[in-house]
């Protein structure tokens with residue numbers, strides 16, 4: 300019974316199999332194997348990054364105006380998610396500070 304032909308995961312060339320209980324080879328060459336795993340890892344990291352970015356966008360949609368979200372997204376795309384998160388935090392702190400000032404002013408106003 301002939302084995303189903305295995306093609307290298309990196310270069311798509313047929314992979315010669317070693318019989319006698321060896322594990323099925325997935326790549327034709329050690330260099331291809333390394334390339335395949337490097338690419339898989341990069342792809343995985345890319346997917347994680349995209350998931351995190353989607354999470355941040357969803358989170359920001361509750362707290363910020365569209366123009367601010369657009370800017371946060373632009374910062375995230377160019378400088379990464381960490382700087383964008385710090386920027387979002389700084390904006391929120393500014394808003395909280397102004398809200399507190401407003402509360403104090405209202406309190407003084409009602410006391411008049």
Ligand SMILES: [Zn+2]
Pocket residue numbers: 307308309310311312326327328331
């Ligand atoms: Zn190969």
